[in-house]
Amino acid sequence: MLQRVRFGRTELQVSPAGLGCGGSSRLGLATGGDERSAERLVRQALAKGVNFLDTARVYGTEEVVGRAIASRRSEVVVSSKSLFTNKDGTYISVVDLVASLEKSIKRIQSDYIDVFSLHGVTEKQLDYCLDEYIPELERQKALGKIRHIGITESFGQEPQHEMLSRAIPIGCFDVVMVGFNFLNQTARKQVLQLSIEHDVAVLVMHAVRRALSNAERLREIVVQLAGLGEVDPEIVDLSDPVGFLRESGESITDIAYRYCRYETGVSVVLTGTGNPEHLEKNISAINGDPVPDSIRGQLDQAFGRVQSTSAD
Template sequence: MEYRPLGKTGLTVSVAGLGCGGNSRLGLGRGASVADCVAVVRTAIDLGVNFLDTAEAYGTEAIVGEAARAHGRDRLVISTKAVFGTGDTAATVAQKVEASLRRLGLDHVDIFHFHAVAPAAYAHHRDVLAPALLKLRDQGKVRHVGITETSPADPEQKMLAQAIEEDPWEVIMLAYSLMNQGARRHVFPTTARRGIGTLLMFVVRNIFSNATYRAEIFARLVAEGRLDRALVADGDPLGFLTAGGAAESLTDAAYRFVRHTEGVDVVLFGTGNKDHVAANVASILRPPLPAPVVARLQDSFGHLTGVGLDRPGPVTA
């Protein structure tokens, strides 16, 4: 495993992080037992993954907490999140943080994020809710404060464009993939300059695993004038990634493309299958794609925003 600093938080994190939500939710999405879900977390930890991300909405906080207590809480970085509305108050923040800690069975969490914040709700989170989270940080219940975007509803990342220029955010979670590269130009230069940690979600989606769906998306992009028709003239415009041997699969290419983008700290992956944990980690740890391949991906798709955010990736990804 490779490790790196998470912005200026002082935390050292694995470049591969286990996301405990999505379709799989560690296996809960397909009816797996708690023991089986804990085993998925344990498999990741045994491979050197020390970053675990969960949330109130995922229903996996108790599983993460059980795994952490059993397999070395002190060597893990645990991140959780909760959704707040504009009607919520400072008291709500304290209540939700305490509830998360009870479910986790821990006395503190390393990062607590405001979850899926829409542009219109950002000012309320910054001005009304964040001061309450900072008080909890002073009390030691939260070590660092973060914010995550609502990617499908904010594909141009308008909320983050404002948040990364302001206090108190120490960590952000954002959508970034080889079909959704906007953050490379509009987010990462600022987070690097200001020392804000970055966590990537929406890295692998059905557009990379489902050829029929991918063809539908490309056809729509061409019809909308968002993609050069010449790119689809010979079939799948991503086919060159595997045909030329640059990557083992499109999923492998997707992980490697984002992992080696400057400004990226943690690449989150999710699965409910122990056998797929190692495959995901292996892709994240592989060398960068060849420079001409990266340039081709940037030239062909770098202008797109929000592509592939409308369907989640496969449960096994």
């Protein structure tokens, strides 16, 4: 049976697992794969019950998504995004933002985008975006080219979610994308509680990042966090920070996805890969059972004070 969850006040019914078409893999295009393989990966996700796809112009995967969903567009929720600054850091014009939207619509072979987001906004950039871009995006929404307006954070720059904690109560964003994982749990208080209050849909990115899939990188980060006072060496073994997970017999990757999936306030957990086998495992993990309370409690005790890393 296909799993579906309510996507905040959009009232869309979406799969708890969403296919992320960017990241370090970009559906395999960044790791030597071709567009045919990438299309097969999208279709594989659809066959496994995934109906939420997240892409962006900058990823170079919108056309792949468009071809893969061409025969079943109405069954799929497509989220895309636009950068809003030039390479020199200056803001693009409203005309250029609309042009970006139009190109995204064309690439996915549609006449609308379900969720269109401003991509990687920081707290310092928020006011400009609200004043300059949101009125036009609202107009595009009225024209039917956008169903819902979203915004995504720059988790690496703002691991404490300053932008999203301001943006959600404003009321113009139906969907937000937030960085959240068991190593950095700050979104629980800073973002997810607000999203529940305002009925905003939440996409989780960074559920599994480099530090959660590379033992040496995790040790390196945890030692740094201990030096900052964010991890207690009396509680966490700095030489093997998540050894208790392996002792439980559970896969660290599985636990990482399930930890996010069942966090109150989370709508969709994104997973991105170019490997069909990994995709199968990741979707199964997100659709799996909640993390046992004992393990969740250990993770919360170990990393509940962390606030300065994205786990990358």
